[in-house]
Amino acid sequence: MLQIVWHGRGGQGAFTAARLLGAAYALGGMKENGRTDGGEPEKYALAFPSFGPERRGAPMRAFTKLSDVLIHDRSEIARADFVVFLDETLYAGERDALVAGPDDYAIAEKFRLPVINTIMLGRLAKKIDMPAEHIAQGIRLVMPGRMHEKNMLAVREAMK
Amino acid sequence: MAVTAKNISRNEFFLGHKACAGCGASLAVRIALKTLGERAVATLPAGCMSAVGFNFPQLAFANNAIISTFAGTASMMTGIAAGLRRRGEKDVAVVGFAGDGGTADIGIQALSGAIDRNDDILYICYDNEAYMNTGIQKSSLTPFGAATTTTPAGRNIRGNPGKKKNMFAIVAAHGIPYAATASVGYILDYARKVEKAARIRGTKYIHVLAPCPTGWGYDVADTVEIAREAVDCGLWPLQEFEAGEFRLNRKPGNIAGVKDYLKRQGRFRHLTDADMERIAKPEGDR
Amino acid sequence: MSRQFISGNDAFALGILLAKPAVISAYPITPQTTVVERLSEYVESGELDAEFIHVESEHSALSCAIGASAAGVRTFTATSSQGLLYMAECLPYAAGGRYPIVMMNANRAIALPWNIYGDQSDSLSQLACGWIQAYAEDAQEALDFALMSYYIAEHPQVAVPFMVNLDGFHITHTYEIVDVPTREQADAFLPPYETENRIDFARPKNMAFSAGPGHNKIFRRNHHKAMLRSSEVIVECESRFAEFFGRRYSGLVDAYKTDDAEFVLVTLGSVAGLARDAADELRGQGAKAGVLRLRYMRPFPEEAIRKALAGAKAVAVLEKDISPGKGGAVFAEVSGVCESVRLNAIGGLGGEDISKESLRSVFAMLAEGKEGELWL
Incomplete structure (x- = not known):
């Protein structure tokens, strides 16, 4: 099982990134509309936010668990395989992590994205060898249509 | 066609119940159902009328009728109206009969919600000015000075120290399509208001004064007379609120009659002249 | 069938969309809220032809659902925790009247101390209220319960309301893989609601009446027996469900x-x-x-x-x-x-x-x- 913790502030899209990753992993290999023909490999994912009263701007976390078998542990992740910070001000340098930086904001500016969540997702995808097309599928399944194209382009750029 | 004594339906929809002799509330239910006819669906919360009308296997309603929770008259009516609409039932009158406590105390939240949504229901409050079903306890519609079992008249306190909540104004303040006050003493005025309300879409509220010989302390034959006096002396004006306008239906003909009205009821027996003056003043405590 | 990556609440809302209730009355409370948000969206978009009634409390939510069920239509409500307790008076009322309302309860701790997170104190405090109580393990089972609950509750041998419990957050707000049936499959599985226990202008009824000593126990015993009979209906429903959807459940x-x-x-x-x-x-x-x-x-x-x-x-x-x-x-x-x-x-x-x-x-x-x- 691969476990990812996302750190961000309310409004930065950390939980959306957590969901996108889960959807990309579990459904990325499927046909566009999510229809199944039973021939796909079994892929499972869980994604959930820290269930607190956090409001816009407050530090929050989100979690993604990826596995080839059904995931039963719905607890928060205690030992993550990867940690992603969507806001560098939350990062205290305590361990290896993917931390938002100038390059990420530059990509966001280029594609006129208000937040860098899909860009950080792209960076993570590269690290865990997830195909860009699977992330694109996740974006198609989770995000509203008008956000598809620029986010897919940003992901591809981040994965370069 | 306006309801008159001659043309009112001879059908009875509320009969064989166990209400007290001289019960004003049962008269209000009976006349409203005669006016609305067999397509009325009656909702009654806990209270006198449900207690006397729904004892299995003695069920006293000839039309569809249901008991609601005490607090849930209006919300259950909302559900009934929605369900019947979904069944394609048309020309239906979803009518509720709740007492003063069921309306102004425990049921006011659900009533406010229904008016806010403008649900197509007719809510009738039969006001006998106390919790009569449980044995004459004070409600927020018990008038100033009235003795009840929870506001006994003694040496220290002379009956209810509070005043009667103005439900008519509260309901009108919601911007309800139609609201009216009525009295079983002016039964045709009441029947006409029920008939009018049934023709209006949205929420309708009729507040009918329904004297209770048991709780008020007067002779069982005098219910209608007492209910007329309440109107005539100006304590219970007959009014309507329609399309944002208030209208007084009947000019009180006997303003001087307040004391007589109070004196003939056991619940006011202990009042002093000063108390009665206080009630009789134009903006007096009521 | 389509495979989606959605939350337990989303899955349950999809199940309700497929079950096609005619009247929905609900009041928001964490962590139930997203279910009623989804259903409001379905009503707005026209995907669900239902009346969504914005009641002013949970007590009114269930009271309204009872009224709609008494009018003879399929009805849904949802709540959690304090909301379930606030509607507590209406719980045995709906059950005693034998109205097959379906409710989703997002299991949440009850105050005091205040706590919005998931435990099962709310529903387990209401075991005697006369409702069927089911507990889902994941979002898939939640969706499947949404469909099966109506079949079981509305079965003429049962006629008892049905509470589906989803662990607050651990199911309601956790996203996972769910296979969502098609409209055609759901329609074939779940017959439309028909009952004689309803307001009827051809045969007027007095409903939700009093029953004094002597009669009271007859109604209570009938209710108890119907509840016991529902075990068999649950098994029957699950084998029907397996035929239609391929997922087999194991009874109680x-x-x-x-x-x-x-x-x-x-x-x-x-x-x-x-x-x-x-x-x-x-x-x-x-x-x-x-x-x-x-x-x-x-x-x-x-x-x-x-x-x-x-x-x-x-x-x-x-x-x-x-x-x-x-x-x-x-x-x-x-x-x-x-x-x-x-x-x-x-x-x-x-x-x-x-x-x-x-x-x-x-x-x-x-x-x-x-x-x-x-x-x-």
Whole structure:
């Protein structure tokens, strides 16, 4: 099982990134509309936010668990395989992590994205060898249509 | 066609119940159902009328009728109206009969919600000015000075120290399509208001004064007379609120009659002249 | 069928969309809220042809649902925690009137202390209210319960309202893979609601009446019998469900390796999967462990529990509630059926995560012969 913790502030899209990753992993290999023909490999994912009263701007976390078998542990992740910070001000340098930086904001500016969540997702995808097309599928399944194209382009750029 | 004594339906929809002799509330239910006819669906919360009308296997309603929770008259009516609409039932009158406590105390939240949504229901409050079903306890519609079992008249306190909540104004303040006050003493005025309300879409509220010989302390034959006096002396004006306008239906003909009205009821027996003056003043405590 | 990555609440809302209630009345409360948001969107978009009634309280939510059900239409409401307690008066009312309303309850702790997270204190405090009570393990089962609940509740042999419980956050707000049936499949599975227990202008009725001493027990006994009969309808419904959707459920309980188990953990809801993982690990080390998940608390699975626990040496009950002065409500009920029940593990209160390690420790204590109460 691969476990990812996302750190961000309310409004930065950390939980959306957590969901996108889960959807990309579990459904990325499927046909566009999510229809199944039973021939796909079994892929499972869980994604959930820290269930607190956090409001816009407050530090929050989100979690993604990826596995080839059904995931039963719905607890928060205690030992993550990867940690992603969507806001560098939350990062205290305590361990290896993917931390938002100038390059990420530059990509966001280029594609006129208000937040860098899909860009950080792209960076993570590269690290865990997830195909860009699977992330694109996740974006198609989770995000509203008008956000598809620029986010897919940003992901591809981040994965370069 | 306006309801008159001659043309009112001879059908009875509320009969064989166990209400007290001289019960004003049962008269209000009976006349409203005669006016609305067999397509009325009656909702009654806990209270006198449900207690006397729904004892299995003695069920006293000839039309569809249901008991609601005490607090849930209006919300259950909302559900009934929605369900019947979904069944394609048309020309239906979803009518509720709740007492003063069921309306102004425990049921006011659900009533406010229904008016806010403008649900197509007719809510009738039969006001006998106390919790009569449980044995004459004070409600927020018990008038100033009235003795009840929870506001006994003694040496220290002379009956209810509070005043009667103005439900008519509260309901009108919601911007309800139609609201009216009525009295079983002016039964045709009441029947006409029920008939009018049934023709209006949205929420309708009729507040009918329904004297209770048991709780008020007067002779069982005098219910209608007492209910007329309440109107005539100006304590219970007959009014309507329609399309944002208030209208007084009947000019009180006997303003001087307040004391007589109070004196003939056991619940006011202990009042002093000063108390009665206080009630009789134009903006007096009521 | 389409496979989606959605939350338990989303899944449940999709199940309700497929079940096509005519009237929905609900009041928002965390963590139920997203269900009613989704349903509002379906009504707005026209995907769901229902009336969504914005009631001003949970009491009115259920009171309104009772009215709509009494008018003879399929009805839905949803709540959680304080909301369930606020509508408590209406719970036995809906059940005694035999109105087959379906309600989703997002299991959440009850105040005080205030807590928005998931435990099962809310629904387990209402076991006697006359509703069928089911507990989902994941989002897929939640969606499937949404469809099956109407079939069971509306069955003429049952006619009892149905409460589907989803662990707050651990199911309601956790995104996972769910297979969503098509509209055609759902329509074929679930027949339209027909009843004679409704307002009828051809044959007017007095409903929700009083029944004094003597008559009262007849109505109560009929209700009890209908509840007991629902066990058979649940089994019938599940085999029909398997025919239509290919997923097979196991009746009132879900027994995992209990046949030869010496030590069994009885639990309910979303923690059961992790308990099975713990049992498998222990089996790897030679201990014969099993897990019994109660899918239903009402009707109470007395026979199924007795059968599943017949060979067990020692049994623990793990539950997310406490009845102060007694212990866990589930423990008390299961103890009445099986003599080997030794240990009452109280865990997950106020939403605390339950770890696999603590589940292993429950099994370990059973093996050591420990008895009584264990606070995780």
